[in-house]
Amino acid sequence: MKLLILNGPNLNLLGTREPETYGNKSFEDYFSDLQFKFRNVELSYGQTNIEGELIDKIQNAREVFDGVILNAAAYTHTSVGIGDAIAAIDIPVVEVHISNTFSREDFRHKSFISPNAKGVIVGFGLQSYDLAIQSFLKD
Ligand code: DQA
Numbered sequence: 001m002k003l004l005i006l007n008g009p010n011l012n013l014l015g016t017r018e019p020e021t022y023g024n025k026s027f028e029d030y031f032s033d034l035q036f037k038f039r040n041v042e043l044s045y046g047q048t049n050i051e052g053e054l055i056d057k058i059q060n061a062r063e064v065f066d067g068v069i070l071n072a073a074a075y076t077h078t079s080v081g082i083g084d085a086i087a088a089i090d091i092p093v094v095e096v097h098i099s100n101t102f103s104r105e106d107f108r109h110k111s112f113i114s115p116n117a118k119g120v121i122v123g124f125g126l127q128s129y130d131l132a133i134q135s136f137l138k139d
Pocket residue numbers: 009010011071072073074075076096097098099100101108
């Protein structure tokens with residue numbers, strides 16, 4: 001099983017960015033924990049702040065991975081292009097969010113990802129990624 005974890009804008013700052021909302025662990029540290037826990041899964045990780053690069057990474061994933069775990073961050077709420085990219089590929093995409101976007105501002109309640117996602121995991125902190133990996137292993 002080969003899975004790609006893909007993070008969008010500002011998630012490179014995890015650990016220092018709004019720690020009351022996103023915690024104080026960097027994603028690199030958490031990714032090492034995930035690799036250790038899921039030693040039987042080939043995990044890859046990518047991050048970009050650029051919308052078009054996220055689209056390229058989603059498109060390219062279809063040739064390499066069995067699935068994508070996507071936190072498109074702020075682009076979740078704005079990007080028709082990322083939603084279309086998910087519709088265009090035939091591998092499953094699980095949408096994740098660290099915070100509970102539904103308990104936050106109204107503009108975070110809308111997702112262009114969800115309609116084309118296999119499922120959505122929201123609000124469990126960094127554990128949202130762990131739960132997303134488990135969802136693939138249940139198949
Ligand atoms: C987020 C929620 C988004 O609304 C926000 O723009 C982010 C992170 C989350 O993981 O909780 O950057 O996707």
